[in-house]
Amino acid sequence: MWVYEKKLQYPVRVSKCDPHMAKLLMEQYGGADGELAAALRYLNQRYTIPDKVIGVLNDIGTEEFAHLEMIATMIYKLTKDASVEQLKAAGLGEHYAAHDHALYYQNAGGVPFTAAYIQAKGDPIADLYEDIAAEEKARATYQWLIDLTDDVDLQDSLKFLREREIIHSLRFRESVEILKEDRNQRKVF
C-alpha cells in the first residue's frame, strides 16, 4: 500500500519549450533502463527475495515511481506549449499522430515499453546483480541526458536523479554482501 503525497520528490523546472529534449527523455520514461522498468522490476522481485533484503526493493521500487513522475513532469513541461510544427521538427510527428500531446511509455526511438526489458530469475544474487547493472545503466543515461541539454534548470533535476541512481546501486551492492554473509554463516550438518 502507498500513501500519496501531492508533490514531486524533487522540483522540476524547465527554462524553455524543447520537444526534442522531451523525446530524448522518453528513454528514461519507457526505455529499457528507464524508471518504469526499474519500478516494476524491483517491486516484482520482492516476492521471492529473502526477507533480509525485501525492504531495499520496497524502498527503491517505490522511489522509482517518484522518479517516473519527475520524468513525466519534464516531458509534459517541455512539450505542452509546442506547436504541431515544432513537434514534427523534433521528430515527434509520429507521436502526435497517435497520442497528440499525451505521454506514452516508449523509449527515445519511439519503441513501446515491454516487460521483456526486465527479469525475475528467482535467484537472489542473479536478481540483485541485474538491479545493480540497471542502476549503473540508468546513471549513465542520466549523464548522457545532462550532456544533451544546455537548460540549467533541467540539468539540476537530472543531476538529482543521477545521484539517486548511485545511492541505489550502493544499496543493492550492500544487499548482495548481506546475502553472501548469510550464506557463509549457514551450517550444514
Ligand SMILES: [Fe+2]
Ligand atoms: Fe534507481
